Amino acid sequence: MPTTMPSSVIEAPALEPSSDNHMVLNMGPQHPSTHGVLRLVLEIDGEVVVRIYPEIGYLHTGIEKTCEAKFYQQVVPLTDRIDYLSPMANNLCYCLAVEKLLALEIPEKAQWIRVLLTELTRLNSHLVWLGTHAMDIGALTVFLYTFREREEIQRLFEAVSGQRMMTSYFRIGGLSMEPPLDYFDRIQAFIKTFPEKIDEYSNLLTGNPIFANRLKGVGYLSAADAVALGVTGPPLRASGVDIDLRRDMPYSSYEKFQFQVPTSTVGDTWARYEVRLIEMRESVKIIQQALDGMPEGPVKADAPKIILPDREKMKTQMEALIHHFKIVTEGFAVPAGEVYQAIESPRGQMGYYVVSDGTAKPYRVHMRNPSFATLQAIETMCKGRLLADLVAVIGSIDIVLGEIDR
Amino acid sequence: MIDSPSLFGKAAVLGGLPQHPAVRAILGWNPEALTDAKFDRNELTLTIAPNEIRAACSTIQAAGYNFFEDLTAVDWYPASPRFQLSYHILSHGYKERIRLAAMVDEADPAVESITTVWPAANFYEREVFDLFGIRFEGHPNLRRIMMPDEWTGHPLRKDYPVEGYR
Numbered sequence: 022m023p024t025t026m027p028s029s030v031i032e033a034p035a036l037e038p039s040s041d042n043h044m045v046l047n048m049g050p051q052h053p054s055t056h057g058v059l060r061l062v063l064e065i066d067g068e069v070v071v072r073i074y075p076e077i078g079y080l081h082t083g084i085e086k087t088c089e090a091k092f093y094q095q096v097v098p099l100t101d102r103i104d105y106l107s108p109m110a111n112n113l114c115y116c117l118a119v120e121k122l123l124a125l126e127i128p129e130k131a132q133w134i135r136v137l138l139t140e141l142t143r144l145n146s147h148l149v150w151l152g153t154h155a156m157d158i159g160a161l162t163v164f165l166y167t168f169r170e171r172e173e174i175q176r177l178f179e180a181v182s183g184q185r186m187m188t189s190y191f192r193i194g195g196l197s198m199e200p201p202l203d204y205f206d207r208i209q210a211f212i213k214t215f216p217e218k219i220d221e222y223s224n225l226l227t228g229n230p231i232f233a234n235r236l237k238g239v240g241y242l243s244a245a246d247a248v249a250l251g252v253t254g255p256p257l258r259a260s261g262v263d264i265d266l267r268r269d270m271p272y273s274s275y276e277k278f279q280f281q282v283p284t285s286t287v288g289d290t291w292a293r294y295e296v297r298l299i300e301m302r303e304s305v306k307i308i309q310q311a312l313d314g315m316p317e318g319p320v321k322a323d324a325p326k327i328i329l330p331d332r333e334k335m336k337t338q339m340e341a342l343i344h345h346f347k348i349v350t351e352g353f354a355v356p357a358g359e360v361y362q363a364i365e366s367p368r369g370q371m372g373y374y375v376v377s378d379g380t381a382k383p384y385r386v387h388m389r390n391p392s393f394a395t396l397q398a399i400e401t402m403c404k405g406r407l408l409a410d411l412v413a414v415i416g417s418i419d420i421v422l423g424e425i426d427r
Numbered sequence: 428m429i430d431s432p433s434l435f436g437k438a439a440v441l442g443g444l445p446q447h448p449a450v451r452a453i454l455g456w457n458p459e460a461l462t463d464a465k466f467d468r469n470e471l472t473l474t475i476a477p478n479e480i481r482a483a484c485s486t487i488q489a490a491g492y493n494f495f496e497d498l499t500a501v502d503w504y505p506a507s508p509r510f511q512l513s514y515h516i517l518s519h520g521y522k523e524r525i526r527l528a529a530m531v532d533e534a535d536p537a538v539e540s541i542t543t544v545w546p547a548a549n550f551y552e553r554e555v556f557d558l559f560g561i562r563f564e565g566h567p568n569l570r571r572i573m574m575p576d577e578w579t580g581h582p583l584r585k586d587y588p589v590e591g592y593r
Binding site: 077081089121264270374376393394396 | 467468470472493494495496497499501502513515517519522523524526545546547548549550551558571572573574575582583587589
């Protein structure tokens with residue numbers, strides 16, 4: 022299928038109105054419905070949007086440059102901070118990329134726990150999306166409901182990693198440590214009641230005529246435009262392109278799990294809402310399968326020169342102490358080469374491009390973040406529509422400015 | 428997915444993966460433009476002459492690699508040619524990804540923009556322009572995207588200090 026050109030391509034900013042009847046308006050960077058510090062330069066004709074120019078970079082912290090000055094293992098905490106709503110997805114993608122460079126096999130149990138926790142991350146991220154999206158539309162109640170469940174997920178993250186948001190739990194070569202003893206029971210208890218909670222959100226929103234009218238038919242994106250503009254994840258699937266890397270190019274044992282990939286052919290804001298709601302239900306199924314079939318065994322690969330030894334071994338074994346000292350002070354050398362590892366993050370296809378020159382520090386780390394590409398489609402979705410629809414569309418593409426600007 | 432041992436060099440890849448759709452498409456279009464190739468860690472990299480990169484993207488797009496995923500650069504300072512552009516292209520049909528690379532010289536680094544092939548490259552080319560200083564001819568809006576407009580220098584170049592100039 023040859024790519025057709027979308028109806029609009031982002032050109033120069035609309036600093037001067039193109040007609041006397043038009044007005045140039047700045048939306049953001051400090052605006053509650055832009056989900057961070059997104060600045061949109063709008064040219065409007067009354068209430069109709071004529072042009073949108075996204076101005077980004079307000080959160081640029083140079084993480085890619087910082088990575089080049091760190092050891093491989095020191096980059097893991099930086100990846101949390103790119104997308105603060107799905108830290109585990111970023112951890113996973115980076116670790117998989119470096120493990121591919123090292124040709125390191127990860128124990129099955131570690132892979133399954135990674136799947137389990139990235140799916141919890143997806144729930145976490147979708148809950149924030151749902152709460153804030155509904156709040157943008159004016160349905161304030163849902164936010165309190167979704168954050169109630171999100172709080173429980175964050176407690177689960179804290180139990181396993183010691184941190185609520187910046188987890189850094191996945192390490193190169195496995196996990197940082199075994200999960201606590203009753204951990205899987207706690208997840209089981211959470212998962213057991215969660216589908217009812219999704220029904221609860223659905224009851225509040227799906228039948229709500231105000232919510233439906235604000236979303237249905239708004240922000241239409243055709244399948245061809247979505248592909249041409251690099252849109253991935255739920256917005257792509259809501260436009261009718263059936264691509265999910267968990268199923269189509271599996272990583273970290275995803276091929277062993279059964280789940281459906283929800284799609285819709287409608288392509289509007291409502292379709293994106295429905296696709297994400299079903300995705301949450303499917304994530305619950307994946308978590309249940311991971312709990313039921315959790316393999317036994319270690320959670321770290323057998324690679325003492327790459328993975329920090331257990332605390333106990335350091336006190337009793339000389340080699341463990343030496344390895345610990347060497348890893349912390351000198352890092353570990355990674356064979357020269359370049360890899361690109363992509364995963365399906367809550368927001369779409371996330372990719373880490375890691376280039377090694379054979380030393381202990383990455384020569385280049387580049388993140389392909391889904392929000393960055395998805396933001397390019399905003400003009401195509403909102404051109405000729407009302408300004409109020411723009412708020413619904415920004416909510417529905419679920420952008421995180423931290424990962425756009427890095 | 429093809430699972431084969433690593434292959435380095437144009438001749439090895441052409442010999443080892445003669446049926447690969449991307450390899451066939453590039454050979455059918457212009458074998459001279461393919462300057463180097465490798466198949467390493469199950470990832471195929473085709474190095475294209477920099478002045479042919481837009482045409483190469485059109486060719487592999489027609490061959491079924493329909494989705495532009497990522498574009499970035501690597502600064503191999505002080506080697507020459509200095510910059511490597513890496514295009515990651517995904518095929519929704521083959522469920523497979525290839526990497527197109529182009530080596531660009533340090534003096535006046537510029538290649539043709541691929542925004543006419545994939546509009547999705549718009550932000551990515553701006554990012555490479557901003558952080559590496561490589562120009563993309565024919566880009567509709569080649570302005571800095573991360574750094575302020577009045578910034579001097581290109582932060583991701585290797586001769587730019589990590590802590591910046593103070």
